[in-house]
Amino acid sequence: MATFTFELVSPERVLFSGAVDAVVLPATEGDMTILAGHAPTMTALKTGFLVITSNPGNGRRILVRGGFADVNQNGLTVLAERALPAEELTQDILDREILQAEMAYDATNEPAAKHAAESAVAQLREAKAALNF
Template identity: 50%
Template sequence: MADSFNFELVSPERLLVSGSVSEVVIPATEGEMTVMANHAPTMTTIKPGIVTVKTADGKKDRYVVFGGFADIIPTGCTLLAESAVHVDEFNSDDITRRIDVARKELEHVKSDDQKFGIETYLAELTTLQGIVMPV
């Protein structure tokens, strides 16, 4: 049996998860990352994606997040999300709205850095849209 650790998923609206888990997969900016007990201390930014939480009894839960950051220590992980919701409560209109806003912002960018950032965000949203709302 895998060791457990404390995990908290917090959004500005509410605390979504707080408890002992065996594994968490987070959409870190540099790629998906699996966090387990005794993980090396790490801080990472989070991109739009799915957080998968596995409890000690093997049950899995999934949450849609839109950015944020995670603080990981050997005894726990706290993910502070810009926005987060359980996958069952996800509203497909939300991701469509975010894509539309990003596309409009892209029309008015002034620098290459801004353009790159928005294009990257659009790619992440589009990927997330394909995961959460498969055709």
């Protein structure tokens, strides 16, 4: 399977850099899978799991909260506002994230931001359920 270069950077560090087969992005308008040779695309991300596949049947999940993905001929670059690898997630971290998202929901009055915060809370709850906490 053809591979492409993928980089996942958060403000604090570079989380992933290397060749991968496929990456599933939680884009704002629905999840999308990026494969090698994808057309140049730029998309905003919402809260959700980003799945990296570097070998068939071998996925790595990373929880991202907001950010951007840029696909061009050089590969895929994801600028995540916050990124937490699934294996580093604990119940405490998730609870804190949910609390933050809920506070963001309460703090804003704009419908768009309100909706974004609401879906972030829902996504985080879903993530919590998926990880059996």
